[in-house]
Amino acid sequence: MSAGFSMHRPGSAPATADSPPEPVLDPQARVDMQADEAATRVREVLAAVDAELVGLAGVKRRIREIAALLMVDRARARFGLSASRPSLHMSFAGGPGTGKTTVALRMAEILHALDYLRAPRVHPVTRDDLVGQFIGHTAPKTKEALARAAGGVLFIDEAYYLYRPDNERDYGQEAIEILLQEMESARGSLVVIFAGYEDRMETFFSSNPGLSSRVAHHIQFEDYATDELAEIAELMLTRDDYCFTEAAREAFGEYLDRRRTLPRFANARSVRNALERARLRQANRLVALSGQVGRDDLMLITEEDVRRSRVFTLPSSRD
Amino acid sequence: MYLRHGSFSYLPELTDDEIAAQVRYALLHGWPISVEYTDDPHPRNVYWELWGLPMFDLAEPDGVLREINDCRAAFPDHYVRVLAYDAKLGRQTTAMSFVVQRPAEEPGFRLDRTEGNNRVQRYGVHSYATESPSGSRYGRDGSR
Numbered sequence: 001m002s003a004g005f006s007m008h009r010p011g012s013a014p015a016t017a018d019s020p021p022e023p024v025l026d027p028q029a030r031v032d033m034q035a036d037e038a039a040t041r042v043r044e045v046l047a048a049v050d051a052e053l054v055g056l057a058g059v060k061r062r063i064r065e066i067a068a069l070l071m072v073d074r075a076r077a078r079f080g081l082s083a084s085r086p087s088l089h090m091s092f093a094g095g096p097g098t099g100k101t102t103v104a105l106r107m108a109e110i111l112h113a114l115d116y117l118r119a120p121r122v123h124p125v126t127r128d129d130l131v132g133q134f135i136g137h138t139a140p141k142t143k144e145a146l147a148r149a150a151g152g153v154l155f156i157d158e159a160y161y162l163y164r165p166d167n168e169r170d171y172g173q174e175a176i177e178i179l180l181q182e183m184e185s186a187r188g189s190l191v192v193i194f195a196g197y198e199d200r201m202e203t204f205f206s207s208n209p210g211l212s213s214r215v216a217h218h219i220q221f222e223d224y225a226t227d228e229l230a231e232i233a234e235l236m237l238t239r240d241d242y243c244f245t246e247a248a249r250e251a252f253g254e255y256l257d258r259r260r261t262l263p264r265f266a267n268a269r270s271v272r273n274a275l276e277r278a279r280l281r282q283a284n285r286l287v288a289l290s291g292q293v294g295r296d297d298l299m300l301i302t303e304e305d306v307r308r309s310r311v312f313t314l315p316s317s318r319d
Numbered sequence: 320m321y322l323r324h325g326s327f328s329y330l331p332e333l334t335d336d337e338i339a340a341q342v343r344y345a346l347l348h349g350w351p352i353s354v355e356y357t358d359d360p361h362p363r364n365v366y367w368e369l370w371g372l373p374m375f376d377l378a379e380p381d382g383v384l385r386e387i388n389d390c391r392a393a394f395p396d397h398y399v400r401v402l403a404y405d406a407k408l409g410r411q412t413t414a415m416s417f418v419v420q421r422p423a424e425e426p427g428f429r430l431d432r433t434e435g436n437n438r439v440q441r442y443g444v445h446s447y448a449t450e451s452p453s454g455s456r457y458g459r460d461g462s463r
Binding site for chain 1: 371372374376377378379380381382383385386
């Protein structure tokens with residue numbers, strides 16, 4: 001059998017794709033980074049992030065920084081400067097409902113626009129999808145999750161559950177080791193994002209120093225202020241073709257202040273749930289009223305719909 | 320003797336990138352992929368061993384490539400093939416099958432003729448590789 005026809009064998013040189021390399025630019029040449037087609041797409045995504053996400057100034061700044069770094073890396077590569085694939089693994093730490101998942105989706109789009117990912121796809125997993133129940137079960141499960149996320153983002157929600165310090169025979173450690181291996185290898189175009197609540201992520205990373213150092217970007221998601229939550233509520237309502245009356249808007253601000261002090265407050269998620277219930281009450285009111293409704297009736301959420309929430313009747317001492 | 324099993328066997332051998340492209344084609348059709356290996360090259364041997372489980376719900380071929388390479392590392396002297404199964408009603412069969420690794424030396428086959436009743440000739444195909452027990456064929460011991 002001739003050497004040219006031999007099949008790949010383990011240990012032999014890997015097969016290389018024979019795409020023609022881009023010509024290296026002259027050292028005196030100028031590159032317009034803004035004119036890049038990828039840059040346009042990134043700008044579109046960043047604009048969408050600004051329009052869709054209220055607040056989160058710190059997060060948006062970090063996203064811009066990362067996008068800028070990646071664009072500079074692309075420009076450097078055109079001059080033939082060293083442009084090793086940067087480490088893109090991230091950690092999103094923040095309270096519930098602060099937009100970690102939404103930002104992950106946007107991040108996937110940015111990385112895809114810059115050709116660091118093959119598809120703007122996010123594969124969300126939790127501990128259950130990675131950690132097995134008996135010996136030898138964990139590795140295939142983790143590898144399967146990695147295979148499914150290949151070419152996209154592996155989003156590990158509530159990542160701190162992977163590591164259980166109280167149980168030394170827990171298989172979570174094994175899953176972390178496999179993840180580390182995969183994160184180390186530069187060949188896979190896979191980005192891992194660890195997400196979770198802030199305080200627990202701290203302990204998670206401090207007990208896994210190897211993991212922490214391989215995550216290049218630690219991004220903090222702050223809790224929303226009340227006026228930001230009100231703005232989010234407006235956005236959600238507009239998207240669903242609903243609208244507050246003036247009194248209802250005020251009542252909702254009051255609702256948010258009260259809801260904040262109650263346990264299990266989950267920022268934007270609580271807002272969405274509150275609006276869902278307001279819609280229920282509105283529907284109930286309209287049905288009870290009479291058969292006749294107009295367009296405005298169907299759109300407006302009145303003060304009554306908001307005020308009849310359980311939050312207003314609870315004694316504030318109960319939390 | 321170069322064994323011609325499955326698709327693409329008359330083409331130059333596929334590189335990893337080409338294998339990935341074929342796997343991507345299968346994934347785009349929604350066919351789950353499995354990797355199989357054997358050291359019995361007989362054309363009528365349908366009992367190839369399954370490497371791991373069939374891989375479902377993949378979007379990219381990276382995971383399959385990883386399994387193929389794991390299988391190659393574990394069985395460097397075996398035949399390894401990739402199968403795509405089409406579960407569509409009315410088809411429900413192997414949609415694609417191609418060899419991605421073969422032993423360095425393939426000793427080939429011998430045609431056995433036996434005389435049956437009334438001087439009828441019966442033919443059998445005997446694979447030289449199967450003369451040694453499974454696991455020690457295609458010698459790792461330096462016999463090749």
